[in-house]
Amino acid sequence: MSTQNQKTLEAYDKVAANYLNGAKQFGEKEDKWTQEFIKTTFACVPKGGRVFEVGSANGDLAKLIRKRGFDVTASDVADVFLAAIKKNGFGPVKFNLLEDSFPEKYDAIICWKVFVHFTADDVREALTKCYDALESGGICVFSIIDRSCKNKDSEWADFPGIYHIGAERYFSYYSEEEMGDIIERTPFRVARPLTFTTENGVKWLIYVLKKAEATINEKLKRHIEKDVLPVYDKNEVGHGAGHIKEVITRSFELVKENNLDVNPDIVYTVAAFHDLGHHIDPKKHEIISAEMMMKDESLPKFFTGEELKIIKEAIEDHRASGDREKPRSIYGEIISSADRNTTVEACLSRFYTYGKRLKPDATDEELFERAHFHLSEKFGVGGYAKFYFKDAKYEQFLKDIRELLSDKQKFIETQRTYIAKLKKEHKI
Numbered sequence: 266m267s268t269q270n271q272k273t274l275e276a277y278d279k280v281a282a283n284y285l286n287g288a289k290q291f292g293e294k295e296d297k298w299t300q301e302f303i304k305t306t307f308a309c310v311p312k313g314g315r316v317f318e319v320g321s322a323n324g325d326l327a328k329l330i331r332k333r334g335f336d337v338t339a340s341d342v343a344d345v346f347l348a349a350i351k352k353n354g355f356g357p358v359k360f361n362l363l364e365d366s367f368p369e370k371y372d373a374i375i376c377w378k379v380f381v382h383f384t385a386d387d388v389r390e391a392l393t394k395c396y397d398a399l400e401s402g403g404i405c406v407f408s409i410i411d412r413s414c415k416n417k418d419s420e421w422a423d424f425p426g427i428y429h430i431g432a433e434r435y436f437s438y439y440s441e442e443e444m445g446d447i448i449e450r451t452p453f454r455v456a457r458p459l460t461f462t463t464e465n466g467v468k469w470l471i472y473v474l475k476k477a478e479a480t481i482n483e484k485l486k487r488h489i490e491k492d493v494l495p496v497y498d499k500n501e502v503g504h505g506a507g508h509i510k511e512v513i514t515r516s517f518e519l520v521k522e523n524n525l526d527v528n529p530d531i532v533y534t535v536a537a538f539h540d541l542g543h544h545i546d547p548k549k550h551e552i553i554s555a556e557m558m559m560k561d562e563s564l565p566k567f568f569t570g571e572e573l574k575i576i577k578e579a580i581e582d583h584r585a586s587g588d589r590e591k592p593r594s595i596y597g598e599i600i601s602s603a604d605r606n607t608t609v610e611a612c613l614s615r616f617y618t619y620g621k622r623l624k625p626d627a628t629d630e631e632l633f634e635r636a637h638f639h640l641s642e643k644f645g646v647g648g649y650a651k652f653y654f655k656d657a658k659y660e661q662f663l664k665d666i667r668e669l670l671s672d673k674q675k676f677i678e679t680q681r682t683y684i685a686k687l688k689k690e691h692k693i
Contacts, residue, residue: 266363266387269419269435273382274342274361276432281345284430285323295463302459303329306406306473307373310335314372317398319362320379322346324353330375338371362391367398370524374399376407382435384419385447392451392474397526399476405453411460411468412438441470448474481533485567489537492563499544501622502693503615512536515603515658523654527595531572534564535579535600547623555580591651598653605650607658609665613680616640618693629684633677641670 277284307330310316314335318327321339323346331337339350340360350357358368362376374395380388388409395405412418419437423429439447441458448454454477458470497506513536520527538561542553555577558564564573575594582597583604592598606612613636620632627635643650644666652659669676687693 266361267384269384269437270363270382270387273434276434277346277430278343280430280432281343283432285345285349295461298461299326300329302471303333306404307333307335309402309404309475310372315369316373316375317367317371319360319374319376321350321355321357324350324355324357326375326377327355328353335373338368362394363387367394370398370400371403372400373404373406376405378408380407380409381437383437385437385439385443388444389447389450392448392453396452396476400524401476401521403476405474405476406472407474408469408471409439409444410436411470412440412443414438414466414468439470444470444472448472452476480529482530482567485530485534488563489534493537493541493561496541500540501544501618503618504540504543504547504550508615509537509540512539512600512603515607516599518658519599519602519654519656522656525595525599525654527599528572530567531576531579531596532599534558534568535576535583535596536603538576539580539583539600539604547619551581551584592653601651602653602656602659605659605662606666607662609662609669609679610683612640612662612666613683614687614693617680617684621693629681630677633680636680637670637673637676640666645670 307316312334316330316335316337318330318337318339321327321341324339327337327339327350337355338358339353339355340358341347341350342359342361344359347357347359362379367374376391376395380391383391392405392407399405415438417438419435421433422436423431423433444458453474458472460468460470462468494506494509497504497509502508513533516532516536517529519525520529520532538554538558540550540554541557543550545553558580559573559577564576568576575596578593579596579600582592582594583600592601606615616636616639617632620627620635624632624635642648644663646667669679684693
């Protein structure tokens with residue numbers, strides 16, 4: 266937190282009562298504009314969605330948002346403001362945006378007339394924190410004063426009229442270009458602001474930033490599709506390119522279902538490389554695959570040394586049958602979870618082809634017996650398969666496979682049917 270912001274908070278703490286008694290929250294023109302703005306802007310927020318307002322003052326704006334049907338959390342730092350918010354029907358939260366952590370994730374965060382007291386570094390830090398606290402697709406709304414009003418960067422002032430409270434505070438001013446540069450340094454996309462000029466001639470720039478769905482670097486994606494995925498043709502079908510594409514899809518399903526705050530490029534790369542060395546040695550393929558990833562000369566263009574280390578460890582940690590108690594990072598947990606089967610047919614087919622590779626002279630009946638034994642160890646009640654995230658598909662699969670494993674003869678007949686089908690279609 267900057268010294269400017271700290272001193273401004275101290276000023277508000279001393280004269281908050283003057284602000285509430287003498288300052289006019291909205292002029293008539295601004296009040297109508299604000300209500301229409303809330304109506305249109307929050308149309309993209311899910312009905313009943315959670316909204317967090319930073320710096321609610323007396324809670325009037327929070328009240329307007331709540332009238333639109335949203336679950337609003339109002340906050341401020343001064344005790345006098347918190348008492349005023351409480352009178353407006355809220356259970357307010359004492360919250361300093363630059364020092365405190367958001368209690369949970371929200372569908373929208375609004376910082377109305379808050380950043381007027383923030384330096385550029387403060388704004389950048391605040392926006393990054395807001396981004397992290399938003400659900401995917403959530404919005405961050407904030408307003409600043411256009412620097413053309415004062416033709417200066419900042420000042421210490423206590424303005425006459427509606428902004429007079431009896432204490433000087435730090436005011437910062439930004440042009441559209443300057444704020445665009447600040448936003449570019451955050452995870453949000455740059456957005457062109459709306460403008461509004463109040464009755465006393467103050468021009469405001471109002472931004473609505475959206476936390477977009479995670480996207481993968483296109484150059485990284487092209488490299489992996491061109492140079493990495495074709496290597497999977499050397500693997501048996503159960504660990505081939507089709508399986509890898511499924512694991513990539515499943516990885517991002519888990520990220521979305523569990524609202525995980527992760528780097529999508531790392532998620533994608535871990536999934537793309539995790540079985541690359543399976544054709545060399547199935548029993549040590551996680552180590553070999555990690556080594557092959559580290560030898561890829563293109564990846565340093567996309568990742569730092571620390572990120573490459575995270576990717577390497579996640580690949581090494583992905584095997585459910587590995588000795589490690591738990592993956593060393595969330596990326597290892599994601600790939601370990603995404604690498605699980607989610608349909609009985611895929612599980613039985615994959616286990617057969619893997620078993621055939623290990624024991625090429627074994628008969629089908631021997632492989633079916635082996636599959637029942639090992640899958641019971643893995644997926645039976647108390648089995649070693651690890652479970653890290655909420656995963657509706659896997660929960661249903663686990664129920665189905667356990668039911669099938671409970672009847673050995675039915676299990677073998679079912680696997681025999683699946684394998685006969687694959688042989689007829691010349692897939693194995």
